[in-house]
Amino acid sequence: MKENNIKSNNRLIITVIFLLFFAPLLASWLLLKYTDISELGGQTNHGELISPPRSLPDMKLVDPLSATNEGQLHGKWSLFYIVDDFCDQACLDNLYRMRQIHMAAGKYSLRVQRAIFITHATSDDPAQVFKDYAGQRLLGTSEINMGEILEKFQLEDGELPELQHRLYIIDPLGNLMMSFPPDADPGGIIKDLNRLLKASHIG
Numbered sequence: 660m661k662e663n664n665i666k667s668n669n670r671l672i673i674t675v676i677f678l679l680f681f682a683p684l685l686a687s688w689l690l691l692k693y694t695d696i697s698e699l700g701g702q703t704n705h706g707e708l709i710s711p712p713r714s715l716p717d718m719k720l721v722d723p724l725s726a727t728n729e730g731q732l733h734g735k736w737s738l739f740y741i742v743d744d745f746c747d748q749a750c751l752d753n754l755y756r757m758r759q760i761h762m763a764a765g766k767y768s769l770r771v772q773r774a775i776f777i778t779h780a781t782s783d784d785p786a787q788v789f790k791d792y793a794g795q796r797l798l799g800t801s802e803i804n805m806g807e808i809l810e811k812f813q814l815e816d817g818e819l820p821e822l823q824h825r826l827y828i829i830d831p832l833g834n835l836m837m838s839f840p841p842d843a844d845p846g847g848i849i850k851d852l853n854r855l856l857k858a859s860h861i862g
Contacts, residue, residue, distance in 0.1 A: 705839060705843045705844055705847025705848055705850075705851060706828075706837045706838065706839045706843065706847065706848065706851045707814070707837060707838045707839070708836070708837055709814075709835055709836060709837060709838060712830070712834035712835055712836050713811045713834065713835040714811075714832075714833060714834055714835075715732065715808070715811055715829060715833040715834070715835060716732075716803075716833065717731050717732055717733040717833060718731070718732045718798055718799065718802075718803055718808075719731060719732075719798075719799035719802065720732060720772070720774050720796040720797065720798060720799065721796060721797050721799050722794075722795075722796050722797075723785035723786050723788070723789045723795070723796075723797055724786055724789060724790070724793060730772065730796055732774065732798070732829065732833055733831060733832060733833045734831050734862065735770055735771060735772045735831055735862050736770055736771045736772070736828065736829070736830060736831055736852070736855065736856065736862050737771070737772050737773070737774050737827075737828070737829040738757045738760060738761060738771060738772070738773045738774070738826060738827075738828065738852075739774050739775075739776070739826070739827040739828070739829050740753050740754075740757060740774070740775045740776070740824075740825075740826055740827070741775075741776045741778065741809070741812060741820050741821045741823075741825070741827075742775065742776070742777055742778070742821060742824070743777075743778050743779050743819075743821035743822060744777070744779050745777055745783040745785075745788060746777075746783065746788050749824050749841065750775075750824075753824060753826060753841070754775070754789075754792050754795060755792075756826065756845055756848075757773045757795070757826065758773065758792055758794075758795070759845060760845055760848050760849055760852065761773055761794075763845075763849045764849070764852060764853065764856070767852075767853065767856040770831075770856060770862050771852070771856075772794075772796060773792075773794060773795050773796065774795075774796045774797070774798055775795065775796070775797055775798065776797075776798040776800075776808070776821075777797065777798075777800075778800075778805060778809070778821045785797065809821065811835060812825075812827065812835065812838075814838060823840075823841070824841040825838050825839055825840060825841065826838075826839040826841075826843070826848065827839070828851070828852060828855065830855075830859070830861065830862065831861045831862030832861065836855065837851060837855075839851075
């Protein structure tokens with residue numbers, strides 16, 4: 660009886676590990692296959708649907724205006740932006756764009772967060788840069804493999820994501836779902852984001 664219990668516990672542990680690893684990918688596949696998210700590519704010229712989605716690890720997000728308002732990448736839909744340095748005009752333009760898109764999400768806004776990944780150290784004071792962008796969060800870089808994360812955002816061979824000034828949409832399971840070029844119409848991004856939020860009940 661004891662041996663049977665050990666075997667049963669071992670099978671349970673293996674099953675749990677399997678589910679933890681594959682559940683996010685399975686959920687995204689089901690989302691693409693059985694909802695109208697898969698039709699986004701045919702409905703808009705603003706965003707590029709990333710298929711299959713690329714899984715990102717959960718990562719710490721910090722609020723430069725509030726030391727107590729920390730968050731995580733997983734759990735909400737994320738508007739995500741990558742920049743190599745702090746914070747030129749293109750960066751400021753994207754911060755503004757992300758803020759306006761988030762506001763335009765209306766009743767869905769509580770399901771959405773804004774995050775920026777700064778790949779190089781800077782002497783700029785984040786609190787000053789973000790003073791007009793309450794709620795904007797920074798990706799904490801102390802516990803991540805920066806090269807592996809950037810590789811997830813590389814959409815073409817040889818490109819450097821931190822120089823592209825794209826906006827991205829990441830689902831609450833950490834899957835990179837969509838990419839938008841720097842000249843994308845914010846109205847189109849809003850439509851795509853709202854379509855994703857309506858089609859999904861996660862996050």
